[in-house]
Every structure is written in C-alpha cells, then in structure tokens.
Amino acid sequence: MCRFVLYLGPRTRLSALLVDPAHSLIRQSTSSREREEPLNGDGFGVGWYARELAPEPAVFRSITPAWNNRNLQNLARVVASDCVLAHVRAATQSSGVNEANCHPFRWRELLCMHNGDIGDFRLVRRKLLASVGDEAFGNVYGSTDSEHFFALYIDSWLASEEPDRALRMARSLSTAIARTLELVRAAGTGSPSYLNVAISDGEHAVVSRFTDDAENAPESLYYFSGSLYPSLADQPPPAPRHSVTVSSERLTADAGWQEIPPGRIIVLDRDRAPRFVDALSGRPLASAENRTAQAAV
Amino acid sequence: MCRFVLYLGPRTRLSALLVDPAHSLIRQSTSSREREEPLNGDGFGVGWYARELAPEPAVFRSITPAWNNRNLQNLARVVASDCVLAHVRAATQSSGVNEANCHPFRWRELLCMHNGDIGDFRLVRRKLLASVGDEAFGNVYGSTDSEHFFALYIDSWLASEEPDRALRMARSLSTAIARTLELVRAAGTGSPSYLNVAISDGEHAVVSRFTDDAENAPESLYYFSGSLYPSLADQPPPAPRHSVTVSSERLTADAGWQEIPPGRIIVLDRDRAPRFVDALSGRPLASAENRTAQAAV
Amino acid sequence: MCRFVLYLGPRTRLSALLVDPAHSLIRQSTSSREREEPLNGDGFGVGWYARELAPEPAVFRSITPAWNNRNLQNLARVVASDCVLAHVRAATQSSGVNEANCHPFRWRELLCMHNGDIGDFRLVRRKLLASVGDEAFGNVYGSTDSEHFFALYIDSWLASEEPDRALRMARSLSTAIARTLELVRAAGTGSPSYLNVAISDGEHAVVSRFTDDAENAPESLYYFSGSLYPSLADQPPPAPRHSVTVSSERLTADAGWQEIPPGRIIVLDRDRAPRFVDALSGRPLASAENRTAQAAV
C-alpha cells in the first residue's frame, strides 16, 4: 500500500524529508503507523527538480529497501531541491519488484506517485490501456496499477484546455479518478479503489485522498503548511514562497499537521496558499475548508 | 540483439553450457563473434527443468552481466538438468534493463527466449496487445518486443488443435511469426523483424531462425546433435535419448556444429532426431535438409 | 540479528523449508516472533549441496529481501537437496548491505551462517585478523563480524587433528567461540557476544546456541528430529537416514520441536541421532540431555 511524501517550498535537503524527522519516510519504510502492515520494503524512489538545470526532474529508484540503501543516504545529505517527491513501496501480489514498477513515474516534466490500488486491476488493465491515447499508452513500461493510473492522468491532461496550470493538474487528476471508477465498474466485480495520488511539475502539485470504499476511510494523508526544515546556509534572502509538505503520515510531532479531508485534492502553488478541490468533480471548494486551509498558512 | 543457447538431452551441468566451453555463453556475453557489437551485458537469464519435482521450470534472471555474476557461477556448478535455456541480453534502446525484461520468459510450463527484434515495435505494440486473448495479455509484465512476441505465441498455442505436441509448438511459432509480420505491415514503416526464438516445455523444443529483411541474413544460429558434454557420474545407464544443443554461436570447435538454414524452425524431441519445418508456413520439410539432419544424428 | 534454518536429511525441496511452512523462513523475514524487531530484510542467502555433482555447495545470495525475490521463489520450487542452509539478514549498523556480507559464507566444501554478533567487533577486528593463518585470512571478503568469526572457525579447523569429522567440526566451533570471547576480553569493553552459528559440509552439521551475556538468554534456536516435509516422488526407497531441521524459530506448530539448550552445540550426522556438546569446552555431554535427544529420534 506504500507511503509517500511531497514537498514544495524553498530549497531544502532531501535528508530533511527522508532521514532527519522522527517519523521520516525512511522510518516509515520499516515502521509505518497508519497501515495494518507496517512494512514498506519493496523498493523506493525519489524524484526532485533542479529547474535551473533542466525542466525534467531527476529520478532515483531502487528495488532494495529505503532503510539500508547507502546511495540514498549519500544523496539525501548532499542534494537540495525546492520540489521533492519520495515513495516507499509495499508491492501488491500481482506486480513484481523491479525498477520499472518503482514510483515516482515520470512523463516529460511530470512526476507521479501513488498509495493505494485500483479495484480488480487485473480485470481492468486491458480496457484501461485501450481507453487512452498513444502518448499515454507509450509511457507504460511496467505492470503496476499505479503506472496505469498515471496513463489515465496523462491522457486527461492532454485533453484539458484549462489555462490555470495548477487547476488543470487538479482537474486532470479528478478526471483520471472518475475514469478509473468507471472502468472498474464496467469490468470489475465491485472491489473498491484507493487513490492517494501525488503529481507535480516542479512548480505546482496536486495530491488526492480518495476511496470509493463505502466501509473504509481512504489511506491516511496529512499536510503541513509552513517552515518545517532548517534553512540552508546558502539560501538567498527568504523569498515569500509558500512551503508545504504532504505526507502519508505526520513526519514530526509538530501541532501544525492537518489531515487532508477524504474525497479532496490539495492543490499547491508556489505563490499562494494551498487550495482544495473535490476529488471527483474537480470543482474548487468555496467552503470553510478552503478558508481554514488559507488561514493556517 | 542478444545471444542464447538451448539444450535438450541427458542431464548435464549448467556449467557445461554456460562456463566450460571455449566459446561458452558467458564468453559470448563479453565477446560474441557473429554480431557487429560483441557485448551482451544488459542482464541474463537461465531456465531449467526438473520435471520430477515440478512441471514448471526454474528461472533465474538478473540485470547484472552474466560474466561477473557469482550466483550464476555457483548455480552452474551444482545444478544439472535435461533441458536448459540460457540468454545474455543486449538491450535495445526502447526497453529498460530490469528483471521483467530479462529472458527467458515463462508461462505455465513453457519458456521463451528471443534474439532479434520486431520491426517498428513502438508502432506495433498496441495492435499486438489488442490482437491477443486475455490469457496471453495477462502474461505481459514488461516492455520488450520479445515478451510481446511470446504473447502472440501463447495466443497461437491456445488456438491450436494439433495433437502432436512438438508440431503444435512448431506451428504456433510459425503462426506467431506470421502474425508479427502482418502487424508490422499494418502499423509500421516497413522495418524488418529478426525472429530467432526458442521455446520449450522441458520435453520438446522449437527454435526459429528467421528474418524478413531482404538484404540481410537472419541472426546466426547453429545446432549440435550428439554428446558434447562430459557424462555425469550419477547418471543412469545411458538412455537412447537424443542430445541436441542449439546456440547463437558455436560453443566449441567441434566439427559437428551445423548452421540452421534461414527461414527454418528446428524441432527437438527427446525420442527422435531433429526435424525442420518452414518458419512461415509451419509445414514439415520432406527435403534433403531433413534427411541430412537425421543422418547426422 | 537475523534468522536461519539448516536441514540435513533425505532430499527435500527448498520450498519445504523456505516457503511452505506456516512460519517459513520467508515468513520470518518480515515477521519473526522471537526477536524484538520482527524484520530481517537486509538480504538473504541459501546454500545447498549436490554432492553427486560437486563437493562444493551452491550459494545463492542477494541484497534484496527474501520475501519479494522471484529468483528465490523459482529456485525453491525446483531445487531439492539433502543438505540446505538458509539465512535472512538484519544488518547491524557497522556493516553494509552487499553480497559479500550475506550469509552463508563458503570455504571449500563448508558453509557457515550466523545469528548474533561479536561484542565490540570494531575494536576486535584487527586482532582477530592478526590471530588467524593465511588461509583463513584470505577467505575474508567483506566486513561482517560473522565472516570474521568464520575465519576463526577455519583456522581452528585446520589446526584440529580430531579424526571423527562431526566431532572435529564441533570442537572447531567451540574453539572458535572460546577464541572470540578471549579476543573481546582483550580488546573490547566487555560487551557480550551472541553466537548462534551453523556450519556444514553437506554430510554433517554443527549449530551452536551461545551467549556470554549474563543477563540475557542466547538467541532462540530449535530442532526437529524426524520427517517434517512431504516425500519426493522420485526418491529412492526411504534410506534409514536421520532427518533433522534446526531453525531460529519453529517452522510449524508440530509438537516435535525442541529448544536447543543454551550453551550447547547440536551435532548432526546422517547415520546417527543428534548429539550435543558443550559450546565452550567442546566436550560431549553424557547427560540426560543427550539421552533425551536420542530417544526423540
């Protein structure tokens, strides 16, 4: 079922997310708290942006567990970025452990990672692939439901004409969720889907917390808005940029962590406070919830 | 483009094929002679049968090169089998190096490995997948043209009613070749395909040497009929079983190695001499060629 | 701290030890019960003998966890052996996760695996290496205390003139334990050592359960004497051979599992019932304990 963390804010070391916090992502790879099974040892991946060097992010993925990977520890100490996505995997039965199946997945300048699964994926896979265009189809290299979901996202993104980039990402994500449910309904036996999905282009990010399981809540998901990590010495004078961390489990004991409400997509933008949209309709919420989120920044 | 070796005969150590011969498969992983580029270092795989223990073969695959893999050397010394398939890979651009992309591929009791490529595979992939049944589709885990070709083979095999198992395998292989050419013709730009493909169920094997390239010969392929390896001490009194090795390149300097003619499938059976069928029509050859092959045994 | 299993008896499939039992070694890799930390995910290894093919055993080791390794699952189904050692690792801080650090370690026809650690190993390492002969020194390729302990064993073995092979193994093991304690005493700060060590040559095996920690028991260790696994169909008429499994944790709920007493080495021989010797002195126990063990066979 996996755990993940996404960061958008001023440049920070990878280790600030992956290693240093009391309940860091590496800690969650052996001892996650909000899943029945605490282990997420079937590989990991980390992606980060250095847009001054290239629009396409770096991706480092491995089939060995995050907790004992020396390369990861070495990278985390020395690499800093203003947008990071990292994921520790608990593989489901149907898909093997190889690098093509490790998150985050990349397409052009986008990264995608997923915690959950698509209901009855084995029955859904063919129709899902048949439903997307060539570009999305051509980006599927492995056998995970997650990478196939990303194909639905890519396809929805290419079809969207929404001019606001962050909103276009949010709407494409909600469209991909809706298409997934429709495909499961048509081909499956009614098994629910769990779709906590994070997508970023390095400047914006959207993360959903969603399930259509009537009996269970979606997988856990939290966000922290504000400065959580030590400033870097070489940093330019603090820009008025928002700093937000979204994580499957709270990284620290700070009081500022807030639960992302079920059925919501959180929308992150460098220049404004987090917003929420409805995960199914893609419509912005003009509710207390958005006001609360903005007040918290 | 890869190199491979297949063995069907009395039990022999894996090392007799992979390590000991002057031009062993491991030697071919660094220094193949009959390809322009001598290197086959993008992973390897070996499959073997122990039908007294299980109908499904063992498969050991790795993304590291064959020449420096200690596990392979250790296994090869101690494992013996009466049917072995082994493959060293030279990856093409379009597909990554991960275990799901290493040969041999397995489906039920069958193993498949490939040396060559499908013309314009990127353009062909979708239609190929759409053309096969659910069972064949569900066996595709990676992104190689080779594994997709195997899906065509599985699909053809499931549709065949030929009662002679070896012939059914041969015909399914020729059907899969014909279907491949048709798909490339329909979707591609006319790039040729190279289809040296080996398939076995542990008791029979078929290996094609084929290309539709009008200007170039197919990839090299040889067979040796007779005893090539030292007898094992614990062997029961020599059964009257045929011993045949098929290899991309001659493993030894023995005079007995013969080229498999272009456009042919060699058909191996424990209880009779090798036969040949036409790679496109699947029809047995009642020719001098078959007579020669039988005389050589 | 690791978990391990050793088997000596009629040929059996590796899967009978590693996969099939309710509390199989693969199960123990995620969910061991008798350690504080249930996880043993820092690589694994399996060694087995096929003495009709070669005196030196096969060894297959990997830095990925046992629970998701397809090669291991494939091998386990098809490989059978009359002597198997398998190990899942929980790495200590001081030594990295690489294949040279995975158990079992091999020297000539011997295999060795370890659950525990040498007290103050970092302070002890130099003197330990200085204390052994060239042959033992030359067999150290990695940085684990376990492989260094094996060097002490090899050195003690080479110096022994005991004619009974099983006893020679037992005495070499107790000598290696005594030498370890002496080295820790001389160089260390008094930290205790935990030395559950299994060694085999394919025909005999010795396994110690030992610690010099005055406050804690040694790591858990059990044995089962008798037939635990399904007979293989191709087996010759049942030889009057003893079948013994030694395991860090009971593989099954069978009543026959017995604890190995602290401070003991169990000595296994194909042709006689298990014996016990004292782990420190190497002296056979003429006690009720040995009589009980024999009665249980």
Added chain:
Amino acid sequence: MCRFVLYLGPRTRLSALLVDPAHSLIRQSTSSREREEPLNGDGFGVGWYARELAPEPAVFRSITPAWNNRNLQNLARVVASDCVLAHVRAATQSSGVNEANCHPFRWRELLCMHNGDIGDFRLVRRKLLASVGDEAFGNVYGSTDSEHFFALYIDSWLASEEPDRALRMARSLSTAIARTLELVRAAGTGSPSYLNVAISDGEHAVVSRFTDDAENAPESLYYFSGSLYPSLADQPPPAPRHSVTVSSERLTADAGWQEIPPGRIIVLDRDRAPRFVDALSGRPLASAENRTAQAAV
C-alpha cells in the same frame, strides 16, 4: 583495469563529463580505446561535492554497468557540481563485484579512485593492513587492492604535517605509492604495480600516473586545462577559477588534451594552474614540464 575522470572547476552538469562528450566515460565503459580489453562493465561510481550543503561528498555506486543505468542518466542530467570524480570498473579476478568494491571510496571529506592494480596483492594484503593505523584500517570494507591502497593514503595523510593542503595531498599520495612498492617487494614475487590514483577533497585534487613495470608504460592519463563544457545558465559571473579535467582517455577531439608524463602526480588547486610533482619522491618539479603546464593554462 578501469577508466576514470576527475573534474575541478566551475559548476558543471555531471552529464557534461559522463554522457555528452564523444568519448564520454559512459562510452569508455563499453569501448575504451587505450586498454587491450575495451570493456569496463563491472559496476561504476560517481562522487561529487556540494560543499555549501555538506563537506562530505555524495557517492552513488552500483554493480550494474554504467551504460545502461537509468538512475545514473537521470542524475547526470540534473546534478551539477564544481568537483566530480567518476569511475567505471573492470574487476580483477580476486575481488568480487559488490558495492563495497566500487570506486570512488570515501573517507571523511576525501574521495579516492584507482585504475590499475597492486602487484601480488593477495600476498601483500595482510602486511599492508598490519602496517596502517586503526583509523585507516577501519575504513576498509571490501576486498579490492584499490581500497587497501586508499588505507595507505589515509595513513600517510594523517602522519603528514605539510601545511599546504594540495602539497600535503600530493606527498601523501607519493608516500602511499612508495609504501606500496616496499610492501610488494617484501611480500611479493616482483609483479609490477599500476597506480593511477585520483584523490580529492572537493577543493584540491591529486592524480598519479605511475608504474614500476620496467617494460610497460603506466596506464594512459590525460588532462585538459580550460573550459571544455557549456556554461550553466544560472552560473554567477565567471569567477577566475581554473577548470581542469583529468581523464584516463581524452573525452573529446579537442587539441588541448595533454598526456600526463609517466611517474608524475598532477596537483590541482582552484586558484592556480596545475602543478606536477614526482610520483615517488613527492618533490615539486621546477622543470620545463611545470612551465609548460602553466603556459598551457
């Protein structure tokens, strides 16, 4: 025997060294020109400094070949540094392929990589380890002669009181070379050593080109002084910093590549032109050679 490249200069992308040049290091991993055997496929490693984030460099090492490693390609595109060391390995018989044996090796803020071997290393290893202090001893995790040579370097470095840091590095390197020759003389059979060794602390670097083989030249080694790579867009106005690349083989067809003379250590400093010292005595050369090197800058 390996190939390597070291860069000290203004920040540049890793890909500028590893991927982009016509005869890049990745190209040299399959097709080196100045070794008899062109293949360097037994793993690789890259280390780089980001001293504004941490004094200790990042190290990314892998046992898979450089040419097909997606992580390396991804990192190389996005990571930039002002000091980079990268190495592709051709393993010698005596030491296995695992991450602990991949270069560069790290100790504190230093990185070390090696192309060549220590004569009769198996006979020399014990005495070498016995000859160094605890700090150097404790940094040996694997079994390569290269890592053991680094222990000699560390030991010599700790004993040096030379105040000029670059010169201290050069003298420690020449001392380590002399100690190696002495150890081989005492314990070996007279086999020659090949010691092209690169060491850096992120601000300075020293690279030797040395053999005591009377009949053969040392391994090839070149340097290029000046701007070889495209400027980065985000670079501060060009500092008056020297830019030097040292490489086993010329990366490009530029006329500026110069051979490092046999028996020399090249000494790199951010603020001055390259200097040469004698590899055995460690003494600066006040010769035409140094004048020529300076003139070339």
